[in-house]
Amino acid sequence: xxxxYTLQEVADMLGIGKAAVQYHIAQGRIRTVRKLLRVFIxxxxxxxxxxxxxxxxxPRNRMPDRADEGWYTVKQxxxxxxxxxxxxxEHIRTGALPATHDGNGYRIAQGDLDYFAATxxxxxxxxxxxxxxxxxCQELFDAPDARQRFCSPExxxxxxxxxxxxxxxxDDADQLRAWYVDQGLSAVTxxxxxxxxxxxxxxxxxxxxxxxxxxxxTGAPLPMPPRDDLARLILVECVGMTxxxxxxxxxxxxxxxxxxxxxxxxxxxxxxxRRIEANDGHIVQSSYELTVDNWLSALRIPHEYEPRxxxxxxADFYANGWYIEVWGVVNHDRYVRNKERKIAFYHDNRLPxxxxxxxxxxxxxxxxxxxxxxxxxx
Numbered sequence: 001x002x003x004x005y006t007l008q009e010v011a012d013m014l015g016i017g018k019a020a021v022q023y024h025i026a027q028g029r030i031r032t033v034r035k036l037l038r039v040f041i042x043x044x045x046x047x048x049x050x051x052x053x054x055x056x057x058x059p060r061n062r063m064p065d066r067a068d069e070g071w072y073t074v075k076q077x078x079x080x081x082x083x084x085x086x087x088x089x090e091h092i093r094t095g096a097l098p099a100t101h102d103g104n105g106y107r108i109a110q111g112d113l114d115y116f117a118a119t120x121x122x123x124x125x126x127x128x129x130x131x132x133x134x135x136x137c138q139e140l141f142d143a144p145d146a147r148q149r150f151c152s153p154e155x156x157x158x159x160x161x162x163x164x165x166x167x168x169x170x171d172d173a174d175q176l177r178a179w180y181v182d183q184g185l186s187a188v189t190x191x192x193x194x195x196x197x198x199x200x201x202x203x204x205x206x207x208x209x210x211x212x213x214x215x216x217x218t219g220a221p222l223p224m225p226p227r228d229d230l231a232r233l234i235l236v237e238c239v240g241m242t243x244x245x246x247x248x249x250x251x252x253x254x255x256x257x258x259x260x261x262x263x264x265x266x267x268x269x270x271x272x273x274r275r276i277e278a279n280d281g282h283i284v285q286s287s288y289e290l291t292v293d294n295w296l297s298a299l300r301i302p303h304e305y306e307p308r309x310x311x312x313x314x315a316d317f318y319a320n321g322w323y324i325e326v327w328g329v330v331n332h333d334r335y336v337r338n339k340e341r342k343i344a345f346y347h348d349n350r351l352p353x354x355x356x357x358x359x360x361x362x363x364x365x366x367x368x369x370x371x372x373x374x375x376x377x378x
Contacts, residue, residue, distance in 0.1 A: 007039065074088055188249050227262045230264065241255045278290055292356070302320070323353045
């Protein structure tokens with residue numbers, strides 16, 4: 001009687017997996033017979049398969065047997081490498097370790113295993129990275145951390161400074177020279193144009209060898225501008241102390257010192273200034289109001305300081321039936337809005353109003369306006 005074998009018995013005899021036997025059956029390489037609803041393989045069919053079994057010249061493409069020397073299962077290779085089987089399967093999945101699948105698992109060649117063991121990164125060993133160019137000095141360097149972009153902290157700081165100068169237009173020496181030397185702009189004005197600090201502009205001018213004019217950062221004495229020019233900027237054009245400082249290339253406190261030496265009233269910028277006591281004892285809020293209050297007291301004109309209008313709003317003065325408003329604050333949006341509301345109130349209620357602005361105090365115009373309305377002729 002011809003022997004009959006089950007699929008598992010054939011797989012054990014051939015040294016392959018049961019799934020591999022099923023694969024060969026599906027390919028028609030192994031003939032089977034059925035007995036009692038089970039599949040068997042006869043001895044003749046097995047001998048025929050062994051005789052005609054396909055072979056390949058390359059061991060990488062050949063279906064390896066368990067008994068082949070130089071081939072290892074995943075568990076055997078993992079034991080040789082001293083790692084977990086799941087970790088080795090991950091290396092196979094990513095292609096780091098070549099392997100062949102025989103239907104029942106992977107087989108790993110001896111040469112592939114030796115190469116992988118020699119080149120793989122040991123636990124705790126940093127990853128091998130290719131040298132990268134530093135964006136600052138353009139030299140190649142080995143970065144142990146993938147997030148490291150520069151070869152050194154000094155190179156990173158120098159690169160960021162250069163990027164900042166380029167971004168804000170500070171790397172163009174000819175343009176800075178044209179602004180500062182040819183057009184006569186101050187370092188403060190150039191800084192406002194570029195959106196940087198004036199000290200940064202000063203340092204860059206020095207770095208380019210551009211001679212500095214006497215100013216706030218040079219240590220040289222500051223020449224005072226003519227009184228008429230300074231009075232025109234502050235009282236007529238109402239540029240304010242901050243803007244005047246930018247024009248002259250000095251600190252706003254320097255402009256305030258010039259105004260005090262020339263006896264020019266300081267403008268009120270961005271809100272109310274310090275309280276000042278007038279000759280009649282009224283506590284006023286600006287040098288303009290002080291001038292008006294003292295003038296009214298000198299002419300013995302009865303007046304009231306800050307009479308209530310509506311809500312929280314008050315007028316500056318009320319004298320001889322006239323309201324007096326001294327619009328002395330410049331460059332302040334909320335002040336302008338309140339000013340418009342008060343003017344609308346005077347107009348709607350038909351109240352007599354005298355309006356004084358900083359330009360009036362540059363001349364005697366403010367006295368003419370007050371005298372015409374408050375002092376009787378003769």
